[in-house]
Amino acid sequence: MTRTKRIPAFAKEKLQTWGILNPAGAIEIKTAALAPRPDTLEGKTILLRWNFKHNGNHYLDRISELLAEKVPSAKVIKIYETDRSTINQSGSIEDSARLAKRIATLKPDLVIGAHGD
Amino acid sequence: MDQSEIEKLEIPTITVATSAFIALARSTTKSVGLPDMAFVEVPHPMAMISLQEIRSKADQSFAEILKMATQWKPSAGQKRDPERPSYPAERIRFKGTYAALNQMFHEKGWSLGLPIIPPTPEAVGAMLEGTARKPDEVVWVVPPRMGQLTVELVAVLGAMSGCKPEHMPLLLAILKALRHPDYDWRGSTTTTAPTAPVVIINGPILDELGIAYSTGALGGQHRVNIALGYFINLVGDVVGGAIPPDLDKSTLGSRGDLVALVLGENEKANPWKQSYAVERGFKPTDNVVTAFSAYPGTNNTDHFSVKGEDLLNTMSIGVAGVACGFTACLTQYDKPSTFGNEVKYVFLFLGPEHADTIYRDFPTKKAVQEYLIRNAVAPFKTYAPGLCNPPGEFGPYTADTMIPRFAQPESIHIVVTGGPGKQSQIWPTFPTCQRPISVLVEE
Numbered sequence: 405m406t407r408t409k410r411i412p413a414f415a416k417e418k419l420q421t422w423g424i425l426n427p428a429g430a431i432e433i434k435t436a437a438l439a440p441r442p443d444t445l446e447g448k449t450i451l452l453r454w455n456f457k458h459n460g461n462h463y464l465d466r467i468s469e470l471l472a473e474k475v476p477s478a479k480v481i482k483i484y485e486t487d488r489s490t491i492n493q494s495g496s497i498e499d500s501a502r503l504a505k506r507i508a509t510l511k512p513d514l515v516i517g518a519h520g521d
Numbered sequence: 522m523d524q525s526e527i528e529k530l531e532i533p534t535i536t537v538a539t540s541a542f543i544a545l546a547r548s549t550t551k552s553v554g555l556p557d558m559a560f561v562e563v564p565h566p567m568a569m570i571s572l573q574e575i576r577s578k579a580d581q582s583f584a585e586i587l588k589m590a591t592q593w594k595p596s597a598g599q600k601r602d603p604e605r606p607s608y609p610a611e612r613i614r615f616k617g618t619y620a621a622l623n624q625m626f627h628e629k630g631w632s633l634g635l636p637i638i639p640p641t642p643e644a645v646g647a648m649l650e651g652t653a654r655k656p657d658e659v660v661w662v663v664p665p666r667m668g669q670l671t672v673e674l675v676a677v678l679g680a681m682s683g684c685k686p687e688h689m690p691l692l693l694a695i696l697k698a699l700r701h702p703d704y705d706w707r708g709s710t711t712t713t714a715p716t717a718p719v720v721i722i723n724g725p726i727l728d729e730l731g732i733a734y735s736t737g738a739l740g741g742q743h744r745v746n747i748a749l750g751y752f753i754n755l756v757g758d759v760v761g762g763a764i765p766p767d768l769d770k771s772t773l774g775s776r777g778d779l780v781a782l783v784l785g786e787n788e789k790a791n792p793w794k795q796s797y798a799v800e801r802g803f804k805p806t807d808n809v810v811t812a813f814s815a816y817p818g819t820n821n822t823d824h825f826s827v828k829g830e831d832l833l834n835t836m837s838i839g840v841a842g843v844a845c846g847f848t849a850c851l852t853q854y855d856k857p858s859t860f861g862n863e864v865k866y867v868f869l870f871l872g873p874e875h876a877d878t879i880y881r882d883f884p885t886k887k888a889v890q891e892y893l894i895r896n897a898v899a900p901f902k903t904y905a906p907g908l909c910n911p912p913g914e915f916g917p918y919t920a921d922t923m924i925p926r927f928a929q930p931e932s933i934h935i936v937v938t939g940g941p942g943k944q945s946q947i948w949p950t951f952p953t954c955q956r957p958i959s960v961l962v963e964e
Binding site for chain 2: 432459460475
């Protein structure tokens with residue numbers, strides 16, 4: 405196949421100065437504070453949360469076993485076994501906020517979430 | 522996003538994500554106000570591997586989890602995007618050819634690869650004549666980038682996609698639907714699934730603006746539908762920042778993620794008379810947009826069925842089979858889309874000839890819906906493991922027991938559209954798009 409080295413129409417096109425508007429939109433994100441972290445896991449409540457992606461529960465099950473072995477004084481809550489409504493991929497910040505409030509009622513000192521794929 | 526909201530309640534978190542998704546996870550938390558969070562990265566994948574393999578990944582990451590639990594600190598000096606006002610949009614001067622201008626737009630992430638019409642101040646000013654809304658009004662903060670979409674930017678992106686000033690009220694109505702929490706724009710634009718926005722338009726505006734609803738309405742040549750569709754995805758990528766590979770994670774993607782699907786209902790050819798919008802509580806004289814997020818659809822090409830029942834039988838296999846692998850059985854439309862209730866509704870885009878065939882034997886849409894939920898069935902073994910959990914009252918079942926996809930007639934949404942021919946389409950919906958969002962076009 406032969407290729408045209410130059411495209412005459414483009415070659416003849418004159419440069420021009422364009423005035424245009426930036427279409428991207430400014431970003432405004434209010435920064436939130438991070439929660440303080442515990443100094444130790446001894447005696448603390450650790451909540452494990454699964455968002456339903458395949459194997460996330462099995463991963464957390466094993467983490468639960470390891471916590472029981474290494475930090476036996478910690479209380480581990482596998483919320484995906486006690487409240488199946490939390491096994492979910494939230495579709496909005498509002499959904500996430502509702503889930504967070506539900507989790508907060510259990511007063512965990514740490515939440516470990518497994519997100520799969 | 523769930524973990525971010527937990528942190529905001531002063532509960533520390535650790536988020537475990539795979540190497541392929543860590544960038545998306547970090548970007549998501551940043552976009553909701555937490556520039557850094559405690560992540561534990563495990564080698565991709567976690568899903569679709571054996572129990573032994575996933576337990577091994579937990580073993581390998583446990584030491585890191587223990588360390589992050591008590592010792593993690595946010596990295597100092599998080600770089601933030603420079604702040605600038607949302608209005609007016611930055612004015613830029615560029616010297617070059619039209620082709621060079623398009624190249625510049627693409628390199629900056631301001632287009633999707635298709636050519637755009639330059640958003641000159643004159644073009645944008647003309648677009649703004651199409652609405653009484655103030656140009657500095659922020660109509661949507663678009664995830665995942667959280668770009669502020671002002672009315673002025675709606676005019677900019679509308680001009681770029683080929684829309685006209687008279688389309689402004691329609692564009693604003695479409696955005697109102699897409700930004701509704703039940704649509705789940707963030708999930709729809711960042712998922713690995715090949716989702717696409719779908720917008721159905723009803724009302725006198727169809728003929729007034731020349732919106733296609735007959736032959737080839739979802740194809741080429743229909744410049745209003747195409748411009749509206751291109752506009753939607755410009756909003757998503759340019760303002761929303763849902764760009765592959767880090768934020769738009771779609772494994773393969775779809776062309777609907779380039780030019781969204783915008784179509785009118787063929788109201789004149791609807792044998793049931795009541796349009797989809799009227800069914801949803803609007804007046805026939807209302808102009809209405811309805812949006813949902815869709816997985817790729819499938820087609821029904823039935824040239825043979827004379828009876829409505831025969832045609833619905835051939836459609837049943839499509840209704841039961843679309844979005845295979847992620848669908849639950851006996852889904853309930855009035856319940857949230859959670860584990861075991863995925864893909865809880867579908868749309869039928871019935872060609873007018875198919876609609877007529879069905880109408881002869883099913884004089885109401887309700888009868889069509891009820892027939893389909895009884896007959897759109899699939900063997901238990903064809904549902905992915907764990908996703909089909911029939912309740913006790915269903916009775917005993919085996920791998921080959923046929924189990925309905927849906928439990929409620931409301932799961933079947935019927936729109937008559939397109940031109941002559943023996944074709945219809947079946948479009949399944951993205952699971953976290955909880956329901957179709959219908960919005961009145963105002964002004």
